[in-house]
Amino acid sequence: MEGKIVAGSDHAGLSLRAEAVKVAQAAGFEVEDLGPFSGDSVDYPEYARQVAERVASGAARFGILVCGTGIGMSISANKIHGVRAALCTNEFEARMARAHNDANVLCLGQRVLGPGLGAAIVAAFLAEPFEGGRHARRVELIKALEK
Numbered sequence: 001m002e003g004k005i006v007a008g009s010d011h012a013g014l015s016l017r018a019e020a021v022k023v024a025q026a027a028g029f030e031v032e033d034l035g036p037f038s039g040d041s042v043d044y045p046e047y048a049r050q051v052a053e054r055v056a057s058g059a060a061r062f063g064i065l066v067c068g069t070g071i072g073m074s075i076s077a078n079k080i081h082g083v084r085a086a087l088c089t090n091e092f093e094a095r096m097a098r099a100h101n102d103a104n105v106l107c108l109g110q111r112v113l114g115p116g117l118g119a120a121i122v123a124a125f126l127a128e129p130f131e132g133g134r135h136a137r138r139v140e141l142i143k144a145l146e147k
Contacts, residue, residue: 003061006054008034008047013066016110016118020064023122048076055104056082063105070109077105081146091124098128100135
C-alpha cells in the first residue's frame with residue numbers, strides 16, 4: 001500500500017486508534033496521528049473535522065476515526081465536503097465501504113469492537129480497492145448530493 005493516513009479519536013477511542021495506527025503502518029502507510037494522547041475528555045467533532053479536512057484536501061488518502069461507538073465520528077466527518085465516512089463493525093462492511101462506496105474515512109467504535117476485530121476491520125478497509133464500474137456512477141451521485 002502507499003499513501004498517507006490521518007488518524008484521530010476522542011478519549012473513548014485511544015487504544016483502538018493506537019491499534020489502527022499500527023495496522024496502517026504495517027500495511028505500508030505513512031500515518032499522521034492527531035491524537036489525543038491522554039484520557040482527558042475531548043470533543044470528538046473537532047478531531048473528526050481535522051481528519052476529514054485533511055482527507056478532503058488530498059493531504060491524506062484515508063482517515064481513521066475512533067470514538068466510543070463510532071457514530072459521532074461518522075456523523076461529524078460526513079459533514080465535510082468530499083468525505084465518505086463509513087462506520088464499520090465487521091470486515092465485510094469495511095470491504096464493501098471501499099469496494100462499492102469508495103469510502104475514504106473509516107469510523108470505529110472502541111466500546112463496540114475488541115482490538116482484534118478492530119485491527120481486522122482496518123486491514124480489510126485498507127486492502128480493498130474501489131471496484132469502479134457501476135459503483136463509480138453511484139459515488140458520483142453521492143458527490144452530487146453535496147452541491
